[in-house]
Amino acid sequence: MMGALKGDVRTINGSNDMQEDVFMDGLMMDFPLTLDLVLRRAEQHFHHKEIVTRMPGKGWHRYTYGEMAVRAKRLALALQSAGIKEGDCVATLCWNHYRHLEAYIGVPVIGAVLHTLNLRLHPDDLAYIASDARDRMVIVDESLLPLLNQFKDAVGFEKIIVVTEQGVAPDGMEDYEAFIAPFEAADYVQIPLRENMAAGICYTSGTTGKPKGVVYSHRSNVLHSIGAGLESGIGLSERDTLLPVVPMFHANSWGLPYAALMLGPKLVFPGPYLDGETLLDGFASERVTVSAGVPTVWNALLATLAVKKDDYDLRCLRKLIVGGSAVPVSMIQAFDEKYGIGVVQAWGMTELSPVGTVSNLTSALLEAPKADQYLYRAMQGTPMPLVEIRARGDAGLAAWDGETMGELEVRGPWISSAYLNRPDAADRFTEDGWFKTGDIVTIDPVGYIKIQDRSKDLVKSGGEWISSVDLENTIMGHEDVAEAAVIAVPHPKWDERPLAVVVRRAGSSLDEATLRCYLAERVAKWWIPDAIVFVEEIPKTSVGKFKKTALREQFSEYQFQQSN
Numbered sequence: 361m362m363g364a365l366k367g368d369v370r371t372i373n374g375s376n377d378m379q380e381d382v383f384m385d386g387l388m389m390d391f392p393l394t395l396d397l398v399l400r401r402a403e404q405h406f407h408h409k410e411i412v413t414r415m416p417g418k419g420w421h422r423y424t425y426g427e428m429a430v431r432a433k434r435l436a437l438a439l440q441s442a443g444i445k446e447g448d449c450v451a452t453l454c455w456n457h458y459r460h461l462e463a464y465i466g467v468p469v470i471g472a473v474l475h476t477l478n479l480r481l482h483p484d485d486l487a488y489i490a491s492d493a494r495d496r497m498v499i500v501d502e503s504l505l506p507l508l509n510q511f512k513d514a515v516g517f518e519k520i521i522v523v524t525e526q527g528v529a530p531d532g533m534e535d536y537e538a539f540i541a542p543f544e545a546a547d548y549v550q551i552p553l554r555e556n557m558a559a560g561i562c563y564t565s566g567t568t569g570k571p572k573g574v575v576y577s578h579r580s581n582v583l584h585s586i587g588a589g590l591e592s593g594i595g596l597s598e599r600d601t602l603l604p605v606v607p608m609f610h611a612n613s614w615g616l617p618y619a620a621l622m623l624g625p626k627l628v629f630p631g632p633y634l635d636g637e638t639l640l641d642g643f644a645s646e647r648v649t650v651s652a653g654v655p656t657v658w659n660a661l662l663a664t665l666a667v668k669k670d671d672y673d674l675r676c677l678r679k680l681i682v683g684g685s686a687v688p689v690s691m692i693q694a695f696d697e698k699y700g701i702g703v704v705q706a707w708g709m710t711e712l713s714p715v716g717t718v719s720n721l722t723s724a725l726l727e728a729p730k731a732d733q734y735l736y737r738a739m740q741g742t743p744m745p746l747v748e749i750r751a752r753g754d755a756g757l758a759a760w761d762g763e764t765m766g767e768l769e770v771r772g773p774w775i776s777s778a779y780l781n782r783p784d785a786a787d788r789f790t791e792d793g794w795f796k797t798g799d800i801v802t803i804d805p806v807g808y809i810k811i812q813d814r815s816k817d818l819v820k821s822g823g824e825w826i827s828s829v830d831l832e833n834t835i836m837g838h839e840d841v842a843e844a845a846v847i848a849v850p851h852p853k854w855d856e857r858p859l860a861v862v863v864r865r866a867g868s869s870l871d872e873a874t875l876r877c878y879l880a881e882r883v884a885k886w887w888i889p890d891a892i893v894f895v896e897e898i899p900k901t902s903v904g905k906f907k908k909t910a911l912r913e914q915f916s917e918y919q920f921q922q923s924n
């Protein structure tokens with residue numbers, strides 16, 4: 361019930377007094393959405409469910425949600441005893457494994473802030489990020505000590521806890537098991553938490569400028585986890601077995617650790633082994649039903665499956681959540697037609713906790729021909745409940761006609777309202793409270809978005825925009841192409857023209873002329889790249905996306921000569 365109830369009679373707390381100018385509040389509990397609730401739910405309802413981790417040496421470690429909860433509380437007590445208090449940042453530098461999960465929940469439930477460091481970044485960036493967040497201590501995998509040693513002194517961590525296999529940490533550092541050993545879960549007392557207090561920090565993996573800190577709250581993590589359980593979200597449930605390939609050090613691991621604790625699927629962590637064969641072995645032996653990761657991972661998996669399909673029983677695998685960069689139609693089609701596995705594309709950003717839209721098929725599309733379904737699956741989908749979208753072009757807000765392009769703006773309860781320590785980045789937020797994503801999209805009449813490009817990656821040819829994402833995906837649809845990236849190169853007549861950088865599939869001798877003929881049948885003539893360069897590898901960012909800044913640098917001397 362909304363609005364003023366002027367002169368109305370209301371029975372509130374048993375009183376029948378006439379009240380003038382009162383607002384009527386709902387009589388629901390003011391119940392904070394905090395992560396201790398998620399921990400209690402995991403231990404009360406899913407204590408018997410398994411959490412499995414691929415360990416160094418490739419054997420499996422197994423325990424239950426119940427044992428995880430006990431150990432997370434012991435970690436929480438150990439952190440408190442080490443002086444970590446509300447608002448202090450505790451960093452992790454770890455692969456995906458069960459002790460990292462213990463930190464994911466054990467750190468925020470004491471009011472401290474989990475800061476996941478991206479192990480693929482340069483040590484100088486890690487020094488900057490950990491200092492910017494004022495990380496007091498770090499939990500680090502033994503195998504990553506050589507990386508930590510390159511930046512730890514620049515940060516000055518008060519304590520370094522090492523996740524070891526043999527229980528022996530280097531001098532001046534402490535073994536994780538020894539750190540939590542003195543504490544009993546029974547002694548853990550939950551302190552009251554506020555739902556808007558900080559729970560975690562991830563830095564953007566930005567390809568330009570310094571990384572920016574995104575600060576998640578308890579409330580945003582809890583709401584995002586509920587979103588993950590919805591059919592119109594990711595549709596995760598207790599019946600699933602989830603293997604998150606997406607690293608726990610990137611973008612909140614797509615919110616999957618908290619979603620799992622709230623929803624109770626069996627969890628399978630891949631440890632540091634993200635190659636096609638080891639993942640496939642894990643999918644088959646642990647009967648995984650859902651997995652999630654960036655397209656490069658699934659590309660590698662398809663290559664392995666092409667030669668070893670019969671080695672793995674993938675009948676349980678029903679869904680791959682793919683996001684982080686655009687998913688080519690050819691990939692969606694290959695998984696569906698060859699292996700019966702559904703690809704569901706999600707779009708998100710670190711700033712969105714991170715999922716914003718999911719390409720689920722509507723009832724009408726389920727009735728449509730397969731080819732149409734693939735086209736929609738190759739779009740980025742509709743917003744999760746509680747997320748709102750709009751697009752802004754040069755002429756104001758863009759029409760939802762599936763054609764007009766504009767920069768996507770979003771708002772909702774799990775979307776950043778500011779960056780940590782970066783008042784200079786305030787221009788990423790509109791005055792009326794929306795976040796400017798930097799992605800150029802079209803929106804169709806029911807709200808399906810299609811990412812056309814990052815604003816800085818669009819190719820502007822003769823005043824018209826060419827979507828590098830579309831062009832890349834079309835090129836990657838050729839059976840002899842493993843990877844393709846398109847960048848804009850200055851052109852004397854057209855301002856910019858596309859240059860395609862292509863990696864052939866192993867054993868293929870694909871040439872430029874053949875690829876041009878293939879493209880001529882699929883894209884407008886003026887979209888065909890002016891140059892196609894074959895390379896061994898496309899440089900990637902720390903999270904496996906094409907690193908267009910590096911490509912632009914590599915081809916900075918490139919000049920289109922012709923002035924046709």
Ligand code: AMP
Nearest residue numbers: 565683684685686706707708709710811
């Ligand atoms: P990050 O913060 O590292 O997750 O990067 C966010 C950016 O990744 C977005 O702004 C998009 O440009 C890109 N991205 C994420 N998901 C998709 C997707 N499904 N399709 C196309 N681009 C995507």
